[in-house]
Amino acid sequence: MPGDISVSALAHAPSTPLPHYWSRVVGAGRANEGLRADWQRQLTEAHEACGFEYIRFHGLFHDDMFVYTETEDGEPVYNFQYVDALFDFLLDLGVRPFVEFGFSPRALARETNTVFWWGAHGSPPTDLGKWSALIARITRHWITRYGLDEVRSWYFEVWNEANLWGFFHGTRSEYFELYEVTARAVKDVDAQLRVGGPATSNFVPDERFGGESEDVSRRIVAGRDDIDDLDWRPVWMQAFLDFCVERELPVDFVSTHPYPTDWALDEHGQGEKLTRGKDATPVDLALLRELIAKSAYPDAEIHLTEWSSSSSPRDHTHDTLPAATYVTRSLLHSLDTVHSLSYWTFTDVFEEGGVGDELFHGGFGMITLPGIPKPTFHAYRMLHALGDELIERGEDHILTRHAASGRLTALVHHYPREEPKSVPASFDSREVAGTTQAKGTPRRLAVELGGLSAGAPFRVEVLDTEHGNAIGAWHALGSPAAPTREQLAHIDRQARATDVRTVLAGQDGVLRFDTVLAPWSLALIEQL
Missing domain, CATH: 3.20.20.80 (Glycosidases)
Incomplete structure (x- = not known):
């Protein structure tokens, strides 16, 4: 890709x-x-x-x-x-x-x-x-x-x-x-x-x-x-x-x-x-x-x-x-x-x-x-x-280590190449914000981290338009002008529900996994 x-x-x-x-x-x-x-x-x-x-x-x-x-x-x-x-x-x-x-x-x-x-x-x-x-x-x-x-x-x-x-x-x-x-x-x-x-x-x-x-x-x-x-x-x-x-x-x-x-x-x-x-x-x-x-x-x-x-x-x-x-x-x-x-x-x-x-x-x-x-x-x-x-670190990511524990943590950001500007302001309506979010194409994320213990577990968390996106949850409810308490509780649950999975290093001590990141996504990769 x-x-x-x-x-x-x-x-x-x-x-x-x-x-x-x-x-x-x-x-x-x-x-x-x-x-x-x-x-x-x-x-x-x-x-x-x-x-x-x-x-x-x-x-x-x-x-x-x-x-x-x-x-x-x-x-x-x-x-x-x-x-x-x-x-x-x-x-x-x-x-x-x-x-x-x-x-x-x-x-x-x-x-x-x-x-x-x-x-x-x-x-x-x-x-x-x-x-x-x-x-x-x-x-x-x-x-x-x-x-x-x-x-x-x-x-x-x-x-x-x-x-x-x-x-x-x-x-x-x-x-x-x-x-x-x-x-x-x-x-x-x-x-x-x-x-x-x-x-x-x-x-x-x-x-x-x-x-x-x-x-x-x-x-x-x-x-x-x-x-x-x-x-x-x-x-x-x-x-x-x-x-x-x-x-x-x-x-x-x-x-x-x-x-x-x-x-x-x-x-x-x-x-x-x-x-x-x-x-x-x-x-x-x-x-x-x-x-x-x-x-x-x-x-x-x-x-x-x-x-x-x-x-x-x-x-x-x-x-x-x-x-x-x-x-x-x-x-x-x-x-x-x-x-x-x-x-x-x-x-x-x-x-x-x-x-x-x-x-x-x-x-x-x-x-x-x-x-x-x-x-x-x-x-x-x-x-x-x-x-x-x-x-x-690179254009789209950073890889770090915690000095006290030796754990690795990486953060990846997919800022679309189709947007050369800082996020354009959307003052009078949500139209510009919606147009900006629609920009970009998916990208493949390939991770290979070596020197680990066999089977070392990692937590992978993704924030995108479908996961952890509060305003998306609000839109899915029809954008209520005055949400009920039940609707607010639902939006809050959706806003906190990012996409989380666990991946393991192989027996050779190397973590290998691929995934596809939608435009504007963030991915956090944490060694447990």
């Missing part, structure tokens, strides 16, 4: 370390959602199945967390009870906070209700002295509550996507000033705490256009078919690093959001719905790694604190198998580039645009609002199953 996928190696072949950078951080909508029982149940499942170590969310200082208010005469009033309840849950679970300092509390906001259904106050604080005092006060509170060693293991990121109007009603210079004040406040509490930024959105063509506005670079790419030939750069990154050098500021890590589709909106609400090539993410991450290596902060960690197949919370491809395959391919093609690439988000308990209007509404989450896993959840679960030693 043309285009066979071959996985072949010896069990004791030389290896290199394989950090699971994909499970370091995961995203969620806002802090207050983390007080919900369904959110907490889903994070518990995601942590146990996918191994997520840190979680990042917006809204730490929003009104609904009651962190900061003022008396009539302007004296600060601090209240950390809701934050404590959330952070206590996270740490008890074994998940650490990747702290995003933002947005402004209402009492400090220059403008209010600038973005999101829940009315985030995306403007600079009116009083940077009071802001600095808030940062110092809550950081000291965490150290008192959780201990210095614990808090030193956290990350402190300044704001979110300040280059986008609405998220930040201010200028780039104002953001840099905010970073300076915040970073100094953190380091004044303890010099070993880790702080970073600029947490900007997306990459744009050529960094010289990533200044106060993205209008110029947007006009450059509008209507072009060769967008992948352009020199894409992280917004504000070079200017941010230059500013920090000039002001002698700490940068323990850098952050940005390398979405491959759906160009971010500018201050006028204008944008282009673009889809870059399937290698956009590996290329962007490698470029960022090189940029940091050549900077004045070569030892800074690189954390991409938001990422998925699309930056839209209403992109129907988020619910589908192609998104899971895209995620898997991109992650395995980006090894040794960054310290984390945080999937945005783990759950559809997410209210930036209000609640989704139906079960499968294209939400960011890898788990639906009622708790049903989407294909992307299975992708991260399979990635988590990989070993910590890399034996061999």
